Amino acid sequence: MSNESASHGATVPQPAVAVESFQPRSQARKDPAWVQWLLVGITYLVIGLLVAVPLVHVFHQAFSAGIATYFSKLLGDKDTLHAIFLTLMVSPVAVAMNVLFGLAAAWLIARFQFPGRALLISLIDLPMSISPVVAGLVFMLVLGLQSPVGQWLREHGWQIIFAPPGLVLATAFITFPLVARELVPLLEAEGVDEEMAALSLGASGWQMFWRVTLPNLRWGLLYGIILCNARAMGEFGAVHVVSGRISGQTDTLPLRVEKLFQEYDIQGAFAAASVLTLVAILTLIGKALLERKVHKG
Amino acid sequence: MKTIMRRVLPGFGLSLGISVTYLSLLVLIPLAACVVKSLDLSWEEFTRAAWSPRARAAYWLTFECAFIAAVINLALGLVVAWSLVRYRFPLKTLIDALVDVPLALPTAVTGLVYASLYVKDGWLGHFLTPMGVEVAYTKLGIVLVLVFTGFPFVVRSVQPVLAELDADEEEASAVMGASRWVTFRHVILPHLLPPLLSGFTLAFARGVGEYGSVVFISSNMPFKTEIAAVLIVSRLEEFAYREAAAVAVVMLGFSFVLLALISVLERWSQPHVK
Structure with missing residues (x-):
């Protein structure tokens, strides 16, 4: 359980121990x-x-100007609508990438001993301690048009920076450890008995994974996905740098909030912000519900 | 045991391959490239970009605000964690849940709301401005949003340790005639020191890197209210990529130091694990 509370960024030490059992005894x-x-x-x-x-x-x-204005600000604005759409496209891809990595890293770290294991564990935490703006800049420098790689990609018809792929990369970088960090301690606590049993009864590696490992991890995985998604949808700094902020094209919802704010469309900015706030509240409710399942079996 | 498992359990090669490839492509190679890019500059050019008066003012402001906010969080976080663990009061469950909001709320929303609350005719600025307290577009505003973003780290670090404290020591201290304050100071506080420090460092690290909420509430004036992240962005907007990279490398170096510090503190604060 070493990684359980070893955390910063979006996952902080969870009060896994029932905090209700607090009553001073004397x-x-x-x-x-x-x-x-x-x-x-x-x-x-x-x-x-x-x-x-x-x-x-x-x-x-x-809602200060009425529900009608709220919806016209939100759904009547083409650029805001596109921003919602873009956010809904970018986050799932970034989350899916991190889920794949999270599962692989958890299996590797929780099940095997190998040289470089400790290094891998500390590298997983690295992206969370880097400022989002620096993260965005890093991708800009590597894949932007002024770099050789960016030039080459451009010649072959790929645009990464100032386009959705860059948004996905920056978002995946920022949310990188969130799934892995949930799964590693869970898998460590789970033990290998059931997996060994499946293998000795003749299951193949993938059968064991789909029928034993993954079902045992399901709540923890969902928990990680929820946290990762909340962070991905709200990401601002890194995305700000790589997006180029083209209205109706590369503005995600948080970037749209800033643009509306700068254009003094306070109503519009708050309408967009209310959607993000709702996502945050739903995330916390989902997290609270799942916490019981994950931490108390 | 573990070496036997490698022979029995499948998937070592595959999971190693995926992990290392993904980590390298997404994190290691880009970071290395950023450092290499800033090496394009000669040493003088590098120091001129990374250590100019404007950059130095930005680093100083960043660390100063993050430090003040983390100190405030240390005190507030301890009080909130203590109340949540030791006392019963109405709406406690709700308050406990609200502690996590800063972790889930997008930073752009934080910035927007705080800027709107604390401007002259905002809900709170409306009361504060006549008293001579200006929050929006000042350093005070930066500290305030950093208090908001860093606040859960201290609470959530202290809370579990406080909940698991052994009652016997406190009882013994009371039986032997120590006042409640002396007991707190000499019996309880030593146990809380490691989680407090680790919460402090996490909040500080988060504050140093924060961009989204600060850019809304600060006036972002060079030498006055411009933090390092804002400086990087404005260098980028001038297409001065190498200068931006130079400032970023300084911040990156600081991130590594903080990361090392955090991992040391975490090992120290949970000696019972492993």
Whole structure:
């Protein structure tokens, strides 16, 4: 379970241990009443001001001119619609790439001992500690038109930078570890008994994978996909650099929010932001539901 | 045991192949290319780009804001984690769930909402501006959004450790006549120090790299409110790729240092694992 709480970026140490089992068992662990009031008061204030007010504000602003205006801003704007479409295209591809990698890396790390294993584990975390803007710049330098590789790709009819493939790459880079990091500790905890049994009963490698390994991982995989997807849909910095921000072509939804904000279309910006906020809220609800399944068997 | 498994369990070659290829193509080769690209510059050109007064002002602002925000998060995170673990109060489950919002909310939304809340006629700016507190388009605004983005890291690092603390030590301390404060200071706090530090570093690292939310709330003025990530973007918009790469390499170097620090801290904060 070493990677369980070894994390930053979107996955932080999960309070996997039931936090409800907190009740101070004795009088000795009780704080004075005024301390309790003070600390709980600060908690309300912090969460209220920092999180609750902004969340309410998003929807309040989005709907402040009525539901009709909201929908016309959202669905009546061709560029915003395209941005929604582009985000819905880019994130699943990036997530799928990371799922494939996550499964391979988890199988490798949790099941085998080999030289370079420790290095691989720490390299997986690398993309999360790099600033998104730097990540975007890296792809720009490698695949942009001013680089030899970019030139070559251009001559063969491939445009990566300022086009959807670049968006996919940048998004995949930013969300790189999110699936692997969920699966490795889970697979380690699972043990190999069932897999060994399947193999000794004559199952092929792929049969074992599809019938034993994958079903055992399903909730953890779903959990990783949800986190990865939320991060992918909301990615801004890296995508900002590689997209070129062409309205109606390479603007994803978060980029569209910025553009509308810069154009002083506050209504439109909040309408677009409300969609992203809804995705975030749904993600957290899904995460809470899955947490019980993943961490308590 | 593990070597036996390699002979019995299938898929070693395949999973190794996929992992290494994907990692190299997506992460290692691009990063190496970025470093190589900045080597195109001679040493003088590199230092002129990466260490110009404007760049130095941007690094300083980035680290200063991220550090202040992480310190604030240290205090707020400890209070919130303590309340959530030790006390019962109304809406506790909801509050606990809301702690995760900064991790799931896209940074562009954060920036948009905070900018809108704290401008002169915004919901909160409306009260603060007459008191002489200007948040939008100032350094204070940058710190504020970094507090928001880094806040869950401290709470979620401290929470599980606090929940698992052994009651016996605290009881013993109380029985022997220590006040609640002395018990906290000398019995509880030493246990919380590693998770606090690791939460602090995670929040700090996140703050250093943050771009989306800052670009909305800051006025992004060179020498005043321009962070390093914004400087990279504006260099790119001038098509000064090598200069952008030079600044990026400095930030990249810092990322590596932080990553090493984080992994050391994490090993230290969970000595019971492995």
